[in-house]
Amino acid sequence: MSEDSWAVAVDVQEATTPSIQVSNILLEKKENGGGRKDEDKVDLAEQSLLNKLIRRSLVRNRNQVEVLQRDPTSPLYSVKTFEELRLKPELLRGVYNMGFNRPSRIQENALPMMLAQPPQNLIAQSQSGTGKTAAFSLAMLSHVNPANKWTQCLCIAPTYELALQIGQVIEQMGKFCPEVKLAYAIRGNRIERGKKLQEQIVIGTPGTVLDWCTKYKLIDPKKITMFVLDEADVMIATQGHRDQSIRIHRQLTNDCQMLLFSATFEDSVWRFAEQVVPDPNIIRLKREEETLDTIKQFYVLCKEKEDKFTALCNLYGSLTIAQAMIFCHTRKMAAWLCAHLIKEGHQVALLSGEMTVEQRASVIERFRNGKEKVLVTTNVCSRGIDVEQVSLVVNFDLPVDMDGNADNETYLHRIGRTGRFGRRGFAVNMVDSKHSMDIINQIEMHFNRRITKLDTSNLDEMEMLLS
Numbered sequence: 001m002s003e004d005s006w007a008v009a010v011d012v013q014e015a016t017t018p019s020i021q022v023s024n025i026l027l028e029k030k031e032n033g034g035g036r037k038d039e040d041k042v043d044l045a046e047q048s049l050l051n052k053l054i055r056r057s058l059v060r061n062r063n064q065v066e067v068l069q070r071d072p073t074s075p076l077y078s079v080k081t082f083e084e085l086r087l088k089p090e091l092l093r094g095v096y097n098m099g100f101n102r103p104s105r106i107q108e109n110a111l112p113m114m115l116a117q118p119p120q121n122l123i124a125q126s127q128s129g130t131g132k133t134a135a136f137s138l139a140m141l142s143h144v145n146p147a148n149k150w151t152q153c154l155c156i157a158p159t160y161e162l163a164l165q166i167g168q169v170i171e172q173m174g175k176f177c178p179e180v181k182l183a184y185a186i187r188g189n190r191i192e193r194g195k196k197l198q199e200q201i202v203i204g205t206p207g208t209v210l211d212w213c214t215k216y217k218l219i220d221p222k223k224i225t226m227f228v229l230d231e232a233d234v235m236i237a238t239q240g241h242r243d244q245s246i247r248i249h250r251q252l253t254n255d256c257q258m259l260l261f262s263a264t265f266e267d268s269v270w271r272f273a274e275q276v277v278p279d280p281n282i283i284r285l286k287r288e289e290e291t292l293d294t295i296k297q298f299y300v301l302c303k304e305k306e307d308k309f310t311a312l313c314n315l316y317g318s319l320t321i322a323q324a325m326i327f328c329h330t331r332k333m334a335a336w337l338c339a340h341l342i343k344e345g346h347q348v349a350l351l352s353g354e355m356t357v358e359q360r361a362s363v364i365e366r367f368r369n370g371k372e373k374v375l376v377t378t379n380v381c382s383r384g385i386d387v388e389q390v391s392l393v394v395n396f397d398l399p400v401d402m403d404g405n406a407d408n409e410t411y412l413h414r415i416g417r418t419g420r421f422g423r424r425g426f427a428v429n430m431v432d433s434k435h436s437m438d439i440i441n442q443i444e445m446h447f448n449r450r451i452t453k454l455d456t457s458n459l460d461e462m463e464m465l466l467s
């Protein structure tokens, strides 16, 4: 299918799905930057913020950390306790006060490098939730000399909200270091021109930080001794931020310690990182791979949307045994489905790109706490939800890429599990055309896993297969 036909598919679903107002569910409508139709767009910065809002603890990861040292002959230090870092007692108290008992996997290696003397530059990559923010917050708090009343650490993040989130971590961790002060270089925070900042740490977005350094001269970039660039992947995906970051970087001295963090590492991020961080040590923690090994996969043949709905209702008893997620192609379809399920008396929640990040975080929180057993959503919103607690995934619409081919990665992401949580799960795919049957075949071939036909009108068979 060409890009056109993919667009046509969205248009068709748009046209044939009546608009539904789901009271209390579809909250205030957010403009989607004039994006394409009803498809949810991946906004990396929003995604990152959502992850931060819903995260309660470290993401577990059993992979080994890969370390590439600038000087391979120097010994590699790693720590198993925070004590080994010889932090100031009030900072150590702040760390323990946050409930951290021991360094996370990435922190074990990153912290000694960041705190080493003479200073070392670092590029670190690991998925969201593995402890990067906590690591560089600790490094900044440890680095500053509180007696010096000027800015020594500068940290930039891609958005206002992300900068605030990082600031909160620094404030919490530095709770027992009252003499260390923090300023936010974010829009709306006006400071008298020419007045030199006394705060030792400044965190902000690239545009405002650049203004504070060059236009308003609130910060003397030559006195910055630690520069942190967080969420490099999100940064370069945001218009203008890449150039602004490089311009800030150019103002700094060669002695300034450069630290760069990213959740992903495509070539473009890598090229950017190399520009900003000379002679780096590199630390990478690979994501734990998701697998389909413990998932039983099915497909249900349906004629059209209403038929899919009937099949879903037949399945409903099984859905609510534990928790289920239902994926739709468009927001409109998700809203339609959710409204119809509610009309049938089912208790379901809707997670849609129309909601603000805070609203989405609260829906996910309710679902996690088991207040709703079934969550209807589109692709984009699902990221960040731990699927371990979800035992049944229904692809009401199959995942397709822009060309209309099977989107295997999204399929795996929707239903896969990491090895650690090898719990069993079920995936049911609704097939309503020859094209969607082709997609099922492509997915079967790609993963070399059988997808079995399920007849939802045959309760006995269903019970047998789904047990």
Ligand SMILES: Nc1ncnc2c1ncn2[C@@H]1O[C@H](COP(=O)(O)OP(=O)(O)OP(=O)(O)O)[C@@H](O)[C@H]1O
Residues within 6 Å of the ligand: 048, 051, 052, 055, 056, 057, 058, 059, 098, 099, 100, 101, 102, 103, 104, 107, 126, 127, 128, 129, 130, 131, 132, 133, 134, 135
């Ligand atoms: N050593 C630790 N022990 C226990 N919890 C930790 C530790 N380090 C960080 N955490 C907690 O784990 C969660 C994720 O940490 P952090 O935000 O630093 O990760 P991250 O890699 O920066 O991810 P993101 O970019 O999504 O914030 C937070 O709730 C944080 O408080």
